[in-house]
Amino acid sequence: MKAPAGSVPPSxxxxxxDLVQAAFRGxxxxxxxxxxxxxxxxxxxxxxxxxxxxxPTKEALIRAVIGHAMARFRSTLSPDGGSDDQLASHVxxxxxxxxxxxxxxxxxxxxxxxxxxxxxxxRIMRKTNEAxxxxxxxxxxxxxxAGSIAPERDSDEAxxxxxxxxxxxxLPSIPATxxxxxxxxxxxxxxxxxxxx
Amino acid sequence: MKAPAGSVPPSxxxxxxDLVQAAFRGxxxxxxxxxxxxxxxxxxxxxxxxxxxxxPTKEALIRAVIGHAMARFRSTLSPDGGSDDQLASHVxxxxxxxxxxxxxxxxxxxxxxxxxxxxxxxRIMRKTNEAxxxxxxxxxxxxxxAGSIAPERDSDEAxxxxxxxxxxxxLPSIPATxxxxxxxxxxxxxxxxxxxx
Amino acid sequence: MKAPAGSVPPSxxxxxxDLVQAAFRGxxxxxxxxxxxxxxxxxxxxxxxxxxxxxPTKEALIRAVIGHAMARFRSTLSPDGGSDDQLASHVxxxxxxxxxxxxxxxxxxxxxxxxxxxxxxxRIMRKTNEAxxxxxxxxxxxxxxAGSIAPERDSDEAxxxxxxxxxxxxLPSIPATxxxxxxxxxxxxxxxxxxxx
Amino acid sequence: MKAPAGSVPPSxxxxxxDLVQAAFRGxxxxxxxxxxxxxxxxxxxxxxxxxxxxxPTKEALIRAVIGHAMARFRSTLSPDGGSDDQLASHVxxxxxxxxxxxxxxxxxxxxxxxxxxxxxxxRIMRKTNEAxxxxxxxxxxxxxxAGSIAPERDSDEAxxxxxxxxxxxxLPSIPATxxxxxxxxxxxxxxxxxxxx
DNA sequence: AATGAATGAGGGTTCATTCAT
DNA sequence: TATGAATGAACCCTCATTCAT
Numbered sequence: 001m002k003a004p005a006g007s008v009p010p011s012x013x014x015x016x017x018d019l020v021q022a023a024f025r026g027x028x029x030x031x032x033x034x035x036x037x038x039x040x041x042x043x044x045x046x047x048x049x050x051x052x053x054x055x056p057t058k059e060a061l062i063r064a065v066i067g068h069a070m071a072r073f074r075s076t077l078s079p080d081g082g083s084d085d086q087l088a089s090h091v092x093x094x095x096x097x098x099x100x101x102x103x104x105x106x107x108x109x110x111x112x113x114x115x116x117x118x119x120x121x122x123r124i125m126r127k128t129n130e131a132x133x134x135x136x137x138x139x140x141x142x143x144x145x146a147g148s149i150a151p152e153r154d155s156d157e158a159x160x161x162x163x164x165x166x167x168x169x170x171l172p173s174i175p176a177t178x179x180x181x182x183x184x185x186x187x188x189x190x191x192x193x194x195x196x197x
Numbered sequence: 198m199k200a201p202a203g204s205v206p207p208s209x210x211x212x213x214x215d216l217v218q219a220a221f222r223g224x225x226x227x228x229x230x231x232x233x234x235x236x237x238x239x240x241x242x243x244x245x246x247x248x249x250x251x252x253p254t255k256e257a258l259i260r261a262v263i264g265h266a267m268a269r270f271r272s273t274l275s276p277d278g279g280s281d282d283q284l285a286s287h288v289x290x291x292x293x294x295x296x297x298x299x300x301x302x303x304x305x306x307x308x309x310x311x312x313x314x315x316x317x318x319x320r321i322m323r324k325t326n327e328a329x330x331x332x333x334x335x336x337x338x339x340x341x342x343a344g345s346i347a348p349e350r351d352s353d354e355a356x357x358x359x360x361x362x363x364x365x366x367x368l369p370s371i372p373a374t375x376x377x378x379x380x381x382x383x384x385x386x387x388x389x390x391x392x393x394x
Numbered sequence: 395m396k397a398p399a400g401s402v403p404p405s406x407x408x409x410x411x412d413l414v415q416a417a418f419r420g421x422x423x424x425x426x427x428x429x430x431x432x433x434x435x436x437x438x439x440x441x442x443x444x445x446x447x448x449x450p451t452k453e454a455l456i457r458a459v460i461g462h463a464m465a466r467f468r469s470t471l472s473p474d475g476g477s478d479d480q481l482a483s484h485v486x487x488x489x490x491x492x493x494x495x496x497x498x499x500x501x502x503x504x505x506x507x508x509x510x511x512x513x514x515x516x517r518i519m520r521k522t523n524e525a526x527x528x529x530x531x532x533x534x535x536x537x538x539x540a541g542s543i544a545p546e547r548d549s550d551e552a553x554x555x556x557x558x559x560x561x562x563x564x565l566p567s568i569p570a571t572x573x574x575x576x577x578x579x580x581x582x583x584x585x586x587x588x589x590x591x
Numbered sequence: 592m593k594a595p596a597g598s599v600p601p602s603x604x605x606x607x608x609d610l611v612q613a614a615f616r617g618x619x620x621x622x623x624x625x626x627x628x629x630x631x632x633x634x635x636x637x638x639x640x641x642x643x644x645x646x647p648t649k650e651a652l653i654r655a656v657i658g659h660a661m662a663r664f665r666s667t668l669s670p671d672g673g674s675d676d677q678l679a680s681h682v683x684x685x686x687x688x689x690x691x692x693x694x695x696x697x698x699x700x701x702x703x704x705x706x707x708x709x710x711x712x713x714r715i716m717r718k719t720n721e722a723x724x725x726x727x728x729x730x731x732x733x734x735x736x737a738g739s740i741a742p743e744r745d746s747d748e749a750x751x752x753x754x755x756x757x758x759x760x761x762l763p764s765i766p767a768t769x770x771x772x773x774x775x776x777x778x779x780x781x782x783x784x785x786x787x788x
Numbered sequence: 789a790a791t792g793a794a795t796g797a798g799g800g801t802t803c804a805t806t807c808a809t
Numbered sequence: 810t811a812t813g814a815a816t817g818a819a820c821c822c823t824c825a826t827t828c829a830t
Binding site: 423424425426427428500503504505506507508509510511516519520523527547548550551552553554555557558559561562563564565566567568569572573575576578579580582583 | 620621622623624625697700701702703704705706707708713716717720724744745747748749750751752754755756758759760761762763764765766769770772773775776777779780
């Protein structure tokens with residue numbers, strides 16, 4: 001039951017996770033611009049050389065943070081089943097997530113910006129976004145079938161609007177109050193039985 | 198006949214502008230993370246010491262870029278008057294601006310993120326956003342009065358939704374196609390005479 | 395039944411040798427400049443900590459390599475007796491050794507250079523060189539007695555010339571062809587019965 | 592009369608030369624193994640950043656040192672004309688050079704070793720060596736024509752022997768006394784009118 | 789006898805900034 | 810106004826070495 005040797009060096013998964021967590025916080029607080037490996041190591045309570053023992057390069061650490069952030073984010077996307085109106089509950093879940101973990105929002109914003117200059121990251125974000133888009137569209141269809149919202153609109157366009165609104169929460173320049181208002185408006189439109197009913 | 202900002206000597210205003218422009222491009226292309234004063238100076242065709250002659254510090258240069266970007270951005274916000282449906286035309290104008298000047302979108306995204314760590318910038322963004330919000334809300338009212346959209350909703354909430362959608366265009370992780378879909382959906386909702394009419 | 399060097403515990407002699415061998419190869423390929431204990435350990439198939447178990451310090455490992463290299467080198471110097479013209483056969487033997495084990499030549503070059511900054515190594519090299527010098531001088535005398543070369547010259551000077559020529563083969567900047575030419579010339583001079591005979 | 596701008600940045604040739612000189616000394620004293628840019632900068636009396644102002648990378652500095660060393664070395668090679676026995680005087684000149692500038696010898700040794708791992712340097716050394724070889728061979732021919740040495744031997748082989756002897760002086764493990772003996776022997780052989788006369 | 793994990797002390801390089809001209 | 814030259818402070822990364830197991 002020995003750990004597999006080779007090109008994936010060390011184990012001690014907890015220390016590894018501490019470092020990723022520290023880097024995550026660093027990015028949330030100071031952005032990629034202000035991310036310093038020494039700070040990360042210090043924040044995780046280890047020597048800078050130890051950081052490089054787990055992550056050969058800063059880039060490798062950042063990749064791990066990206067994986068961590070995306071996982072944390074995706075876990076919210078999956079509709080938790082059950083309710084008759086999963087769409088509304090999904091939107092509320094995202095809002096709650098962003099409210100309760102402002103760091104995650106900040107990091108997602110940083111990742112979004114960085115994806116413009118990082119093809120690998122761009123690919124990841126594209127895939128995640130498309131998956132998210134599909135989920136929302138499916139939830140829309142389901143809500144239409146359940147009769148909780150009006151059937152009239154192109155579901156891709158509606159899904160795009162919902163996603164744009166939700167993602168805008170990753171921009172810290174938009175005050176929480178405004179985000180809530182936007183979501184409330186969205187919610188209202190989605191809820192009503194339909195314009196021409 | 199513009200007054201020179203701060204205590205900086207009068208100096209050549211055009212050279213100043215070249216530098217701001219170069220820094221603006223730099224931020225658009227490589228983000229704050231990748232902004233190097235030397236690159237800016239080289240891009241403007243001057244020595245690095247010359248840059249510091251005009252802008253004593255990198256921060257000062259960034260302030261100037263912020264001013265430049267905000268001015269460039271605000272000039273789009275002011276409704277160009279006339280038409281019966283200024284709201285729709287405003288939305289379209291913003292989309293067109295972002296499409297035609299992707300640099301401006303990228304920089305606005307960078308500024309939005311940076312505002313989380315830069316109180317001065319946060320204040321500027323807040324003010325601009327509130328002004329923009331008011332403009333949109335007024336356009337909504339006007340559209341209601343003109344009968345082109347339904348009167349039923351809280352105008353602050355509707356304005357917040359519109360702004361969220363528009364601002365989401367500053368996130369490069371959202372493909373242009375999706376942004377267009379979102380805006381089309383928005384447009385559709387805004388255009389129709391009203392849900393229950 | 396070799397006694398362990400220094401205060402180091404007895405330990406596995408073969409593992410020890412593997413490490414020395416790996417370090418030897420490392421020096422031959424990348425010089426002292428490029429010698430990394432981690433590479434040595436990896437090359438010997440052991441953990442870096444294991445290397446330090448056998449050799450408390452990098453210096454200690456290097457000492458062992460020096461011993462290894464010198465032993466390997468010296469074993470060629472001892473004239474294999476018999477022949478009437480041992481000097482010529484000795485020269486040929488050295489040339490063959492350098493040709494067949496280019497690593498040994500490279501390491502000897504590295505050691506020669508290092509001896510300028512390493513008094514301990516300098517002493518070793520000096521002793522080896524002097525022993526070698528004596529051997530060659532004796533072979534010269536013997537050849538004179540045997541009548542195979544002319545008696546006329548100062549044997550120390552002739553020995554110095556032979557050694558200089560042989561040692562120059564440790565310099566990789568001299569192409570093998572040139573070394574062969576030099577040795578052929580040497581051989582020729584040594585062989586002939588004497589200038590004025 | 593402006594200095595040419597572009598990719599060959601700064602001028603101040605004297606500061607540049609100081610740095611090369613300091614690096615040269617560093618290599619002579621501690622070898623490539625012990626060459627530290629910080630030491631070089633300190634030795635030249637400038638900040639480490641200043642060193643990188645003149646040489647973007649350590650490699651670039653080393654290239655410059657190589658150029659410097661080769662130039663200094665080559666200047667000795669060119670026969671100074673005149674005398675009837677230029678060959679002997681050339682050999683003496685090289686010996687004198689090495690004696691008076693032991694640093695140059697040490698650096699040449701370092702370069703010779705390094706050339707095994709540095710193709711660019713290898714090319715330089717090969718060319719220099721071949722040029723030197725040709726010079727010596729020509730001096731041999733000339734000496735034969737002048738009747739000062741015997742005509743009998745293959746001039747390439749004789750030249751190779753002379754060069755090997757001279758280059759062996761770059762190995763610090765050979766004591767000066769031995770080098771002198773070798774050269775004296777060489778000199779003696781070269782001087783005599785010819786073996787069979 | 790052996791190793792995974794950790795570290796202190798640098799090592800080369802970069803960057804905003806300054807200064808003399 | 811403008812610049813070549815210079816610098817202090819960091820930054821990422823490496824390496825020999827150590828320690829607990």
